[in-house]
Amino acid sequence: xxxxxxxxxxxxxxxxxxxxxxxxxxxxxxxxxxxxxxxxxxxxxxxxxxxxxxxxxxxxxxxxxxxxxxxxxxxxxxxxxxxxxxxxxxxxxxxxxxxxxxxxxxxxxxxxxxxxxxxxxxxxxxxxxxxxxxxxxxxxxxxxxxxxxxxxxxxxxxxxxxxxxxxxxxxxxxxxxxxxxxxxxxxxxxxxxxxxxxxxxxxxxxxxxxxxxxxxxxxxxxxxxxxxxxxxxxxxxxxxxxxxxxxxxxxxxxxxxxxxxxxxxxxxxxxxxxxxxxxxxxxxxxxxxxxxxxxxxxxxxxxxxxxxxxxxxxxxxxxxxxxxxxxxxxxxxxxxxxxxxxxxxxxxxxxxxxxxxxxxxxxxxxxxxxxxxxxxxxxxxxxxxxxxxxxxxxxxxxxxxxxxxxxxxxxxxxxxxxxxxxxxxxxxxxxxxxxxxxxxxxxxxxxxxxxxxxxxxxxxxxxxxxxxxxxxxxxxxxxxxxxxxxxxxxxxxxxxxxxxxxxxxxxxxxxxxxxxxxxxxxxxxxxxxxxxxxxxxxxxxxxxxxxxxxxxxxxxxxxxxxxxxxxxxxxxxxxxxxxxxxxxxxxxxxxxxxxxxxxxxxxxxxxxxxxxxxxxxxxxxxxxxxxxxxxxxxxxxxxxxxxxxxxxxxxx
Numbered sequence: 001x002x003x004x005x006x007x008x009x010x011x012x013x014x015x016x017x018x019x020x021x022x023x024x025x026x027x028x029x030x031x032x033x034x035x036x037x038x039x040x041x042x043x044x045x046x047x048x049x050x051x052x053x054x055x056x057x058x059x060x061x062x063x064x065x066x067x068x069x070x071x072x073x074x075x076x077x078x079x080x081x082x083x084x085x086x087x088x089x090x091x092x093x094x095x096x097x098x099x100x101x102x103x104x105x106x107x108x109x110x111x112x113x114x115x116x117x118x119x120x121x122x123x124x125x126x127x128x129x130x131x132x133x134x135x136x137x138x139x140x141x142x143x144x145x146x147x148x149x150x151x152x153x154x155x156x157x158x159x160x161x162x163x164x165x166x167x168x169x170x171x172x173x174x175x176x177x178x179x180x181x182x183x184x185x186x187x188x189x190x191x192x193x194x195x196x197x198x199x200x201x202x203x204x205x206x207x208x209x210x211x212x213x214x215x216x217x218x219x220x221x222x223x224x225x226x227x228x229x230x231x232x233x234x235x236x237x238x239x240x241x242x243x244x245x246x247x248x249x250x251x252x253x254x255x256x257x258x259x260x261x262x263x264x265x266x267x268x269x270x271x272x273x274x275x276x277x278x279x280x281x282x283x284x285x286x287x288x289x290x291x292x293x294x295x296x297x298x299x300x301x302x303x304x305x306x307x308x309x310x311x312x313x314x315x316x317x318x319x320x321x322x323x324x325x326x327x328x329x330x331x332x333x334x335x336x337x338x339x340x341x342x343x344x345x346x347x348x349x350x351x352x353x354x355x356x357x358x359x360x361x362x363x364x365x366x367x368x369x370x371x372x373x374x375x376x377x378x379x380x381x382x383x384x385x386x387x388x389x390x391x392x393x394x395x396x397x398x399x400x401x402x403x404x405x406x407x408x409x410x411x412x413x414x415x416x417x418x419x420x421x422x423x424x425x426x427x428x429x430x431x432x433x434x435x436x437x438x439x440x441x442x443x444x445x446x447x448x449x450x451x452x453x454x455x456x457x458x459x460x461x462x463x464x465x466x467x468x469x470x471x472x473x474x475x476x477x478x479x480x481x482x483x484x485x486x487x488x489x490x491x492x493x494x495x496x497x498x499x500x501x502x503x504x505x506x507x508x509x510x511x512x513x514x515x516x517x518x519x520x521x522x523x524x525x526x527x528x529x530x531x532x533x534x535x536x537x538x539x540x541x542x543x544x545x546x547x548x549x550x551x552x553x554x555x556x557x558x559x560x561x562x563x564x565x566x567x568x569x570x571x572x573x574x575x576x577x578x579x580x581x582x583x584x585x586x587x588x589x590x591x592x593x594x595x596x597x598x599x600x601x602x603x604x605x606x607x608x609x610x611x612x613x614x615x616x617x618x619x620x621x622x623x624x625x626x627x628x629x630x631x632x633x634x635x636x637x638x639x640x641x642x643x644x645x646x647x648x649x650x651x652x
Contacts, residue, residue, distance in 0.1 A: 011055060016048035067437065070444040074343065077359035077440055079317040081470030081496075082291040082395070083402030083431030085424045087120065087409055088184055088221070088237065091128060092420040094281035099418055101126040101285060104294055106413040107422050109404055118402055119293050120409055120428070121395075126182065126287035133280040134177040135252050138162070141169030145248045158191060158274045161228065161257070166269035168261040172228075175252025176280060181242045184284030185255070187234045189225055190277040196229050197270030203227020204262040204269070207234070210254040211241035218255070221425055228257065228273040237286055237425070255280075289409075289424075291402030291431055292319050292395035300363070303329070305385030307378055308367040315396040316361025317434055326392040327354050327363060329383045335390075344379035353380045359434055363391070402431035403498045427498035429509050432470045454527045457489070460534070464491055467523035468516050472496045472576050475588055477637040479535060487532050492539040492637060493520060494585075499578055502563070503570030507620045507641060510575065511538050541641040542634050543618035544573055544592050545625055548601055549611040549648045556606035558649040565604045565647045572600050575639040589636040611650075618643045 011019070021044065024031060034041055089101050103124050108117035136153055139146030140163040149159045162170035174187065198204065205227040208215040216239040224232030236255065244253045262268040293315075300311040318325060328335040329352070338352040344366045347353045355364045366380015383389065409424040435443075443462070454460045460476035473494040480488070495516065497509035521536040528534050546569050552561045571579050573586060580586040581596075594613045601610045617626035620643045634640060 011052075013048055013052045016051050017045055020044045020048060066441060070440060073444065075440055075444045076357055077437070078435035078469040079319060079358035080398035080400075080434040081430060081432045082319050082398035083400075083404070083428035084288060084290050085120070085404075085409070085426055085428035086237075086286050087122070087289045087422055087424050088284050088286045089126060089128070089412075089416065089419045090184070090284045090421040090423070091282070092418050094186070094283055095128045095130040097130060099128040099285070101128070101287065101416055101419065104414075105416060106293070107289060107409050108411045108413055109408050110410055117411060117413075118291060118404060118409075119397065119413065120289040120291050120402075120424075121294055123288045123290055126285045128183055128282055128285035129178060129180050131176045131178050131180050131183075131185065131253070131280060131282050133174060133278060135173075135175030135250055136278060137173035137175070137248065137250070139171050139173065141167050146171070146173055148248075148250070153275070153278060156276060158276055160272040160274050162259060162269065162272040164272060166259045166272050168259060170272075171256050171258040173247065174255040174257075174278065174280060175247075175250065176255065177252070179242045179244050179253040180238050180282055181240045182286050183238050183282045184221060184286060185236050185238055186281055186283045187236065187255070188232075188277075188279045188281075189228060189234070189275055190231050191273070191275035196273050197267055198227050198229050199267045200226025200229050202266060203229065204260050204266060206258055206260055207236050208256045208258060209236075209238050209242045210245050210247065210256070211239070212243040212245045215256060216241050219425065228275075235283065290395070291399075291428060292397040294393060294395050295391075296393055298391045298394075300389040300391065303383035303385060303387040303389060305382060307365065307380070307382050309365050309382075311363045311389060313361040313363065313391065313394065315394075316359075317396065317398075318356065318358040318361055319395045319398045325356055325394045328390050328392055330388040330390075331384075347380040349378040350381055361396075363389075398431060399433045400431050402428055403496075404428045405498070426506075427509075429497040430470055430495065432496055435469070452527055453529070454524060454532075455529060460489060460491055460524060463527055464493070464520050464524060464536075467520050468493070470496055471512065471516065473585060475539065475637060484535075485533055488535065489532065490535045490537065490637075491520060491524065493517065493536060494539060494575060494639070497576055499571070499574065499576060503567040503574065503579070504642060505574060505576060507541065510541060510641070539575075539588070540635060540638040541575070541620065542632070542638050543620040543641050543643040544632055545616040545618040545643050546573075546597055546645045546647075547612075547614045547616065548597075548646075549650065550601060550604075550607050551609040551611055552649050552651050553606050553608045554651075556651075558651060561604065561606040562647050562649045565601055565607065565649070566645050568600055568604050569597065569645045569647075570642045572597070573640050573642040575641065586640045588639060589634050590640075591634060592632045592640055594630050608652075 021034060087107055103122050105122045106119055108119045111117040136149045137146040138149050138161055152159050161172040203226060207218040207220055209218050218239060219237040221237050222235040225234055242253060244251060247254055259269065295315050298314055303309065325340060327338040329338055336352060338354050340356055341347065341353045343355065344353060347366050353366060365382065366378060368376050368378050370376055406425060406427045407423050409422065412419065412422045454463050457476040461474045464474045471493050475492040477490050479490040493512045495512040497505050499505050517536045524534045550565060552558050574580060575586045577585050592615060594615050598610050598613045601607060615629050615632055617632050620641055
């Protein structure tokens with residue numbers, strides 16, 4: 001609890017008016033007409049209003065001092081963090097030669113009358129490699145090896161792609177003449193594909209790519225075949241690990257369509273699809289893009305040859321997590337690269353160090369400190385007078401505004417030959433606004449308490465957030481086990497992710513990137529106590545499926561009521577901020593109760609009665625559903641995950 005700040009002057013407007021009237025009556029007793037319409041009273045109230053405003057500003061002085069004290073202990077505002085997503089560049093025609101989309105290519109959302117375009121910049125070169133189908137093989141779950149069907153297809157003979165009655169594990173292997181990592185590959189299928197028995201919108205089929213050792217999942221960007229149930233094309237986003245490998249004695253860059261075990265209520269294959277022709281080509285390429293605008297080679301002011309000089313960047317704030325800021329100083333031998341440090345405490349007089357205040361966009365050089373004996377000590381080197389300073393590259397932008405929905409990045413701001421269109425097939429996640437002064441004030445007390453040393457669980461959480469302020473939640477828990485040494489702690493990290501309009505979030509988006517986990521682990525390793533082992537990982541997620549039966553009000557549309565009910569459940573059972581019972585995300589370890597969800601559904605617009613609510617634990621990876629339960633208990637440090645809620649809406 002913060003200390004109560006005293007009011008330096010407790011008088012308000014009414015007190016000031018009363019004091020003025022009392023003074024007038026004492027000094028000018030002849031003024032006995034103090035009616036509100038008297039001009040003298042109007043002047044008194046006018047001056048009382050002005051003084052009241054001055055008193056208000058005077059009482060804000062402790063707030064200003066508080067901020068100045070935070071500045072003295074080194075508390076700086078966290079800059080915004082940018083959202084990231086994968087963007088796919090669609091080619092105007094299938095690739096015949098390698099096409100490079102260079103890093104720094106800018107894309108954005110569509111500009112409207114009320115909203116500016118949100119810019120995304122690619123982080124690496126994207127290379128679209130041409131490919132052709134070189135081999136086709138068919139395998140079943142009962143056979144150890146697959147059979148070559150390449151010659152049969154080339155002669156126009158029909159080929160069954162699975163077993164007579166397809167089962168779990170039956171697969172179709174497509175061998176490309178070259179590996180196509182991060183490329184969008186279109187697979188054209190022609191043949192007698194009708195009547196195989198599956199639901200085209202939900203087929204029990206997955207696509208995978210071989211990385212030389214195992215199979216990686218492919219994202220299906222478009223499936224015009226409905227799971228090989230009709231002639232058409234499948235567009236696959238091939239993962240970055242795709243490699244040429246040897247399978248069943250044949251070397252190629254392999255893709256695989258594999259039949260998986262169908263879920264309860266899911267239609268399965270009654271017969272194998274039969275194809276007459278299969279072809280493949282590259283139609284696009286994907287790459288990582290960040291919500292930022294990159295500034296290249298900005299020249300700063302010339303050095304004055306004194307310590308502690310501050311240079312202000314033209315664009316600010318500088319984004320966290322969007323590349324390192326490189327400062328170069330002109331010298332007799334060329335351009336010297338200076339190193340960014342957190343502070344100058346360990347900097348010597350010849351160390352080429354600088355400190356960056358990312359939120360304010362300020363670059364500071366080392367100061368000179370007068371010691372107790374009167375001597376001066378320089379912390380950091382000083383560029384010679386007149387030397388030119390420049391920043392080679394930095395990024396600006398970011399914020400929560402960059403968490404855009406899927407397929408909203410549709411504008412190509414940089415012209416690339418043979419690229420016709422661009423889109424993001426996944427929502428952008430990870431964007432977070434800059435820290436406010438009020439948030440910094442709350443953090444300042446914790447920072448003063450930890451003193452850059454992790455002792456308690458709260459210390460680990462505060463210091464982990466300093467390392468990666470873009471994450472959504474951090475939790476520190478004690479860890480124990482036969483393979484863990486005593487004194488082990490776990491730091492559970494929940495990344496920021498986009499919550500869809502339907503209230504859902506993808507399980508893959510709740511797993512923090514390896515780079516984020518490594519950053520947290522490196523930072524905590526420097527501040528932990530000797531003998532403490534720190535493990536940084538995502539929390540465990542417990543899948544929950546809700547099956548409910550509702551009665552709609554008269555005149556309500558059942559489809560809209562059902563969609564809103566599913567959304568309410570998904571938002572309530574959400575581990576991210578914005579979800580959960582209080583909007584802060586589902587609490588760690590809190591049980592899920594059917595009675596609580598009954599109340600959530602009853603508040604949905606258009607619902608008259610909630611007839612039945614049933615809970616099932618579920619595996620969000622395999623889709624397996626557990627037994628019905630009135631209450632699902634979570635481990636003390638795990639979180640809930642909404643999975644495949646089923647709501648039936650009736651009318652009376």
